[in-house]
Amino acid sequence: MANSRFEYVKSYERDDSLLPGTxxxxxxxxxxxxxxxxxxxxxxxxxLRALELMNESAASVMNQISDIVLAYGDSDEYSFVFKRSTQFFGRRECKLVSTVCSVFTACYVYSWSKHFACALESDMLPSFDSRAVLYPSSKELRDYLSWRQADCHINNLYNTTFWALVLKKGLSEKDANKALEGTFSSDKNELLFSEFGINYNNEPEIFRKGTVLVKTQPVQSIENTMSERQKARATHKNAKIEIEQLHCDIIGNDFWEERAYILE
Ligand code: DGT
Ligand code: MG
Ligand code: MG
Ligand code: MG
Ligand code: MG
Incomplete structure (x- = not known):
């Protein structure tokens, strides 16, 4: 396309490429x-319907963006981890966050009716925000994911106890809130067991631990130095890599030792 006298406005754009090697x-x-x-x-x-819809949408993101090697989600959130060496969109932050968010939202809305009998209403359509965070090494990356999984556990233990007090014991939401003020995890576990016969550890793992989606094989990098043929072959190979859905602990070492390729 020929240059126009308007083209100088492009120079107002900001370079937002994210630090390499992170x-x-x-x-x-x-x-x-x-x-x-x-x-x-x-x-x-x-x-469960809402969680399965989140998981399906996240898997769709991972299928469409091959450099995402792992995702972790619970409640209304999902974290997507790119392979360290990714060159997707030249690592441009706005491109990455907007593409992930848009692909996710599109799938969530498209697949809604598979999971929910009620239709979406135009004055309350699901939408999502999105941010990117960089971690310099596998230590901080693992600590980040541990933080999210610990958060899932803390919220779920609280919510399970809170709603047992409201729905099973008939407390008002205000009183249930008050009853749980200043309690520790051990108090909530005890309360669940003694008042409702619920052993928290027997609650479904998807609720207690969230969901991990992981590529079952290493993803091949698409390098600029590759020929078109090589790029096409790598893309084709990457697209065939399966995604495993787990509800396991990712704070300890076992998960990572079994899948050292994720962190390269
Ligand atoms: P935000 O993120 O600042 O726009 O505000 P929210 O309202 O999305 O708040 P957030 O993200 O901190 O918390 C998620 C909310 O979604 C929380 O109020 C509980 C609700 N939620 C998520 N999953 C479930 C679910 O499976 N069942 C029920 N009843 N509520 C859920
Ligand atoms: Mg949330
Ligand atoms: Mg939210
Ligand atoms: Mg365009
Ligand atoms: Mg938010």
Missing amino acids: YIVVRIDGRGFHRLSKRYEFTKPND
């Missing part, structure tokens, strides 16, 4: 899901 994590989070989960009557404290 792990890029893109995290999406549902916007206003407190209200949305009420409108569409999500089961409390956990709605």
Whole structure:
């Protein structure tokens, strides 16, 4: 295309390429899901339909963006981890966060009716925000994922106890809140067991640990130095890599030792 006299405006754009050699994590989070989960009557404290819809949408993102090697999600959020050497969109931050968020949202809305009998309403359509965070080494990356999984556990233990008090014991939400003020994990475990006969450790793992999606083989890098043929072959190979869905601990070493290729 010929240059026009308007083209100088391009120089106003900002270089937002992310530091090379770092792990890029893109995290999406549902916007206003407190209200949305009420409108569409999500089961409390956990709605399996909603979680499965999140997981399906995240898998779709991983299928479409081959350099994402792992994803972790719970509640209304998902974190996507890119392979350290990714050159996807030249590591441009805006391109990465907007593409992940948009592919995820499109799949979430498209697949809604597979999981929910009620239709989406135009005044409350699901949408997500998105951010990118960089981690310099596998230590910080693993600590990040541990932080999210610990958060899942803390929230889930609280929510499970809170909703047992409200739905099974008939407390008001205000009183349930008060009853749990200043309690430790051990108190909530004890309360669940003594008052409701619930052994928290027997609650479904998808609720307690969230969901890990992981590519089952190393993803091949697409380098600029490769021929078109080589690029096509690598792309084809990457597209065939399967995604495993787990609800396991990712804080300890076992998960990572079994899959050393994820961190390269
Ligand atoms: P935000 O992210 O600042 O736009 O605001 P929210 O409202 O999305 O808040 P957030 O992301 O901190 O918390 C997620 C909300 O979504 C929380 O109020 C509980 C709700 N939620 C997520 N999953 C479920 C579920 O499976 N069942 C129910 N009942 N609620 C859920
Ligand atoms: Mg948010
Ligand atoms: Mg949210
Ligand atoms: Mg959230
Ligand atoms: Mg375009």
